[in-house]
Amino acid sequence: GIQVEQSPPDLILQEGANSTLRCNFSDSVNNLQWFHQNPWGQLINLFYIPSGTKQNGRLSATTVATERYSLLYISSSQTTDSGVYFCAVERGGADGLTFGKGTHLIIQP
Amino acid sequence: DTAVSQTPKYLVTQMGNDKSIKCEQNLGHDTMYWYKQDSKKFLKIMFSYNNKELIINETVPNRFSPKSPDKAHLNLHINSLELGDSAVYFCASSQDGLLPVGEQYFGPGTRLTVT
Numbered sequence: 001g002i003q004v005e006q007s008p009p010d011l012i013l014q015e016g017a018n019s020t021l022r023c024n025f026s027d028s029v030n031n032l033q034w035f036h037q038n039p040w041g042q043l044i045n046l047f048y049i050p051s052g053t054k055q056n057g058r059l060s061a062t063t064v065a066t067e068r069y070s071l072l073y074i075s076s077s078q079t080t081d082s083g084v085y086f087c088a089v090e091r092g093g094a095d096g097l098t099f100g101k102g103t104h105l106i107i108q109p
Numbered sequence: 110d111t112a113v114s115q116t117p118k119y120l121v122t123q124m125g126n127d128k129s130i131k132c133e134q135n136l137g138h139d140t141m142y143w144y145k146q147d148s149k150k151f152l153k154i155m156f157s158y159n160n161k162e163l164i165i166n167e168t169v170p171n172r173f174s175p176k177s178p179d180k181a182h183l184n185l186h187i188n189s190l191e192l193g194d195s196a197v198y199f200c201a202s203s204q205d206g207l208l209p210v211g212e213q214y215f216g217p218g219t220r221l222t223v224t
Contacts, residue, residue, distance in 0.1 A: 045214060093164070
């Protein structure tokens with residue numbers, strides 16, 4: 001099956017800092033999503049981005065499908081950005097998403 | 110209105126019992142899924158259904174049986190619960206789970222604790 005690797009596994013930043021999270025995947029995919037799992041356990045959709053670049057407020061994401069990686073950028077971090085960020089991919093045919101192990105982000109005031 | 114809902118939110122039960130978790134989506138999606146998140150927060154697909162038909166059944170013990178009475182519902186029944194079944198179970202749905210592949214939306218999760 002597809003392998004998904006995320007880096008870094010842990011990240012501690014001060015409020016206001018910027019960060020880049022990376023997701024590498026081992027095969028071509030038709031779906032790539034970024035999620036934020038907040039401290040209450042909810043999985044929040046950030047981006048649906050099998051290719052290209054998208055922006056939503058302080059967050060943006062880029063997927064280079066031909067090179068099999070995606071990047072999530074968080075600018076001007078806030079304490080509410082803390083949590084685990086997951087990258088997940090799917091080839092299609094209702095395979096279901098294959099998740100990476102996540103990046104655990106802590107934003108300190 | 111909640112797009113993907115699950116009940117119950119928390120479930121505490123003893124080993125050997127049988128329990129069910131219900132999932133409903135009001136997004137009009139064709140495909141629904143069950144995922145398991147273990148104590149290390151690793152998320153793994155268990156089942157997927159497209160138009161009430163089972164598509165994917167990962168290496169899940171046959172004590173787990175999904176049932177889809179209609180496109181909007183996918184329930185998970187677990188027989189003879191074991192300690193290792195303790196986890197958070199997430200339901201999800203997407204439109205056009207076959208090609209083209211749609212965005213998946215997740216429910217709030219059900220935290221199952223087996224004692």
